[in-house]
Amino acid sequence: MKLDQDFWSDKYQSNELGWDLGGVSPPLKAYVDQIDHKDISILIPGAGNAYEAAYLWEQGFRNVNVLDIAEEPLKNLKKRVPDFPDHQMHREDFFAHQGSYDLILEQTFFCALDPSLRVDYIDKMKSLLTLNGKLVGLLFDFRLDDVGPPFGGSEDAYTIDFKKRFQLNTIAPCYNSIKPRQGKELFIIFEKTN
Template structure:
């Protein structure tokens, strides 16, 4: 596993996460059901950047994303859904939280590409779309689910992507912390669960566009589904 390093000013990203996420963790662990929904209802959402993910903005501006149908599970307020949507890209934002999707729909209503966005309240692990996708983008979703469910996550990727479809992942937090969510991740964590379903990494790079305190703890991975 990749070791955690220090960011600018010797501020450790794990300490930063713990400071900003601990109250949310306590809140989640205190709920018997509907914890994520209540986080959105009460604005306990430290994972929400409040704007488009910078690397997504960069990929859109440089025309480095495939055309067609795109899925963003755990889309939250939908910033990235709206940013990716165009006349050539229909983007579906999926989230378990009705409160999050309500916020996303309100935000998208004023977008020039609103007709190319769809927001759905459903469970990623059971939702059945009408057709598969050319691209799926993940950010703070894999790190939010129980690590024991990661093989099931990979299985869903194979079901939801078209043959030769692409999985675009911002891997965060790459660290050695023990608490969660967010649970620690590593490149090998992804490869271990994706490889059995025919996924092959085509590039894994440092995310040069990461927000300041996440720099050095985040990689951008692109996988192709090479077999059924």
């Protein structure tokens, strides 16, 4: 199975959106609500319908960028938030994206990538973050297997992979996951320190 633009477009067109919460993820909302500086640059890769981006926009964050390989979710965001700037909506492959961000929000993107791309993902995240920039979000905490997406993983594996490139400020079971994901998510705050 090739997890490319056609794969994800087909998911949106057939309304097979099992990952879509229909609103802001509670853990990410709680994190965003404590951010004081609304001028920081933010990227949400694999943004899907980008409920977090819409929420950030409503809260006064104006330097929010969304990225998705499929066109449909970006159109859905534009319908819901007509004044969201077109130049901050990127329809492209994450690994080709260029930019510099203070914060990157992770919400079901890592688990949607083929596990063979995990080291590339980590390297790319580091390259997109400013010094002391943060990768914040959720990673699934269930056995990694060959069937997916979503692909799982474990705290131990994430720690081994990410600590080579990031300072791991937080990696812990998520206390405020939605009910179907309770006990299956880890909340992360990883910082680029060099």
